[in-house]
Amino acid sequence: MSKRFTQFFGPVLAAAAMATMAVPAGAQDKEEEARLRKIEAEIRAIQRQVFPGGDGRFFQPEITAGTPTSNVAASNSTTAVTDILSRLDAIEGQLQRLTARSEENANSIAQLNTRLAALEVTTGAATTEAAGPTAPSANLSAMTGGASQPAVSKPATKPAPKPAEPSGPSPERLAAVQAITKPQTDDPGDDEYSYGFRLWDAGFFPEARQQLTLFLEKYPSHAMATYGRNLLGRAYLDDGMPREAAPWFLKNYQSDKGGRRAGDSLLYLSETMIALGDTNRACIALAEFGETYPALATGRLKDQYEANRRIVTCN
Template sequence: MKNLAGLALAGAVIATTPVPALAQDDVSEARVRKIEAEIRALQRQVFPGGDARFFEPEINTQQGTPSNPSSATSTTAVTDILARLDAIEAQMQRLTAAGEENRNAVMLLEERLEALEAANNPAPVVEPAAEEAPATQSNLSAMTGGASTVEPARPAQTAEPAPAQTAGPSEERLAGVQEIMKPQTDDAGDDEYTYGFRLWNAGFYPEAQQQLRLFVDQHPDHWRATYGRNLLGRAYLDDGKAREAAPWFLRNYQVDKQAARAGDSLLFLADAMIALEDTNRACIALAEFGDTYPALASGRLQDQYEASRQKVTCN
C-alpha cells in the first residue's frame, strides 16, 4: 500500500510539473504512461479484483446461515458406519448362536451313533496274548489295590467258529456267517474291524471274537484300535465270559485314557466285576469312571452307569 501511495504521489507531481520545452512533452507523456501502467500492474497484484465485479459483499443477504456440507457429510458417514457395525455385530451374534446349536446337535448325534455302535459291536473270541498277561494282571491289581482275581483269557486252542461244538458248526450257522459280507476298501484295518462288528451284530460271538482279535493283533496302532479292544471285551461279556472280557476292558482303558472307547471300557469293566461278584473291584471301577469321565457319566453312558451302581452297594 505504501508503494502504491508513493507511486500515485509521484505520478501526480510529475503530471502537474510544468515542462519548459515542447521537446520534453513526449518524454514526459511516455514516462507518465509508464508510471500509470506500473501503478495499474501493482494494483492488480495488490487487489486482484479491484472493481465491484470481483469484490464479494461482507454480508450476503441472499443466503441464510452458511451450512457446513463437509461436516454434514462427515456426520452422515460416521452414522452410516456405526449403523453397519451394529448390524454386523448382531449378525455375528446370530451366527455364533447358530454355530453353538449346530455343534451341540452334532455332539448329540455322535453320542447316539456311538451308543448304537457300542450296542451292536461284537468282539472276536480272541484272548490277550500270553506275554501281555502279566502286565494286564498287575494293572488290574494296581487299580483295585490288591491281588487281581481276574485272569487274562488263555489263547484259544481251536479256531472253531461255534463254541463247544464237537461236531462243528451247523450248516445253518455256516450259511449265516457266509452271508456276512466283509468290506473291501483301501483301509484294510477298517475292513477287518467292520467285519468283526458285523459278525457281533448278527450274534455270531465266537466268530466275531476271532475276527476282532485278528484286527487288534494286526493293527494295534489303527485309529479304530480302541473300538476293537472294547468290542472284543464286549463280545466275551455278551457271550457270558466275564473273566475273559475284563482284561480287554482294562487294557483298553489303560492304553489311552483319552481314547474314544476308554471310558466305555472302564464302565464295562465294572459290569464284568459285577458279573464275577467282585463288588470291591466293581465299586473301584465305578468310582474311577465317575471321577475320570463326568461328561459320560451324565451324558451318553448315564443310563448304564446308574444301572450298574444300582447292582452293587459301595461304601
C-alpha cells in the same frame, strides 16, 4: 591365543603394538616408557582377576621395574626399541598362560556341570521310584488283585472252565456267517474291524472274537484299535464269559485312557465284576469311571452308569 582373549585384550595389544613403532630418542622415549608401564599395570590387574590371591605358585611373577626383562641396564648398546620388544614378548607370554589356564578352568566347569546333571537325573529317578504308585495305579492294582496291568492272556482272577465247544458249526450257521459280507474299501484295517462288528451285531460271538483278534494283531495302532479291544471284551461278556472279558476291558482302558472307547471299557469292567460277584472291585471301577470321565457319566453313558450303581452298594 584364543579368539575370546583376542577380543578381551584387543585394546591392550593394540596399544602395545603402537609402542613398537620407531620414535625419536629423548622425551618421546620417556612417553613410551610411561605408556608401557601402564600396559604392564593393566596386565597385572588382569592377572589378579583371573587368579584371585595368586602368587608365584600359580603363575610367573609379575613384571616389575626391577625385573631384568630388558637388557638396557646391562648393556649401554641396547636400544629403547629392543627393550620394548623384550617386554612385549614377556607380556605375550603371560597372556598365553592366562589363556591356557582360563580354557582349562572352562573345561573343568563343563565337566562338573555334566556330572551334576547326571547326578540330578539319577536322584530324580530314585525319588520317583521311592514315591510308590499313584492313586489311579493303586485303584487299578486293587481291581486286578495287586497287578497294575495283568497280561491279556492271564486274567487276574482264575478263569473258569470254558464251556465245551461243539464239534463244529452247523451248515446253517456257516451259511449265515458267509452271508455277512466283508467291506472292501481303501482302508483294510477299518474293513477288518467293520467285519468283526457285523459278526458281533449278528450274534455270532465266537466268529466275532476270532475276527477282532485278527484285526488287533494286524493293526495294533489303528485308529479303530480302541473300538476293537472294547468290542472284543463285549463279544466275551455278551456270550456269558465275564472272566475272559475283563482283561480286554482293563487293557483298553490302561492302553489309552484318552481313547474313544476307554471310558466304555472301564464301565463295562464294572459290569464284569458285578457278574462275577466281586462288589469291591465293581465299586472301584465305578468310582474310577465317575472321576475320570464325568462327561460320559452325565452324558452318553449316564443310564448305564446309574444302572450299575443301583446294582451294588458302595461305601
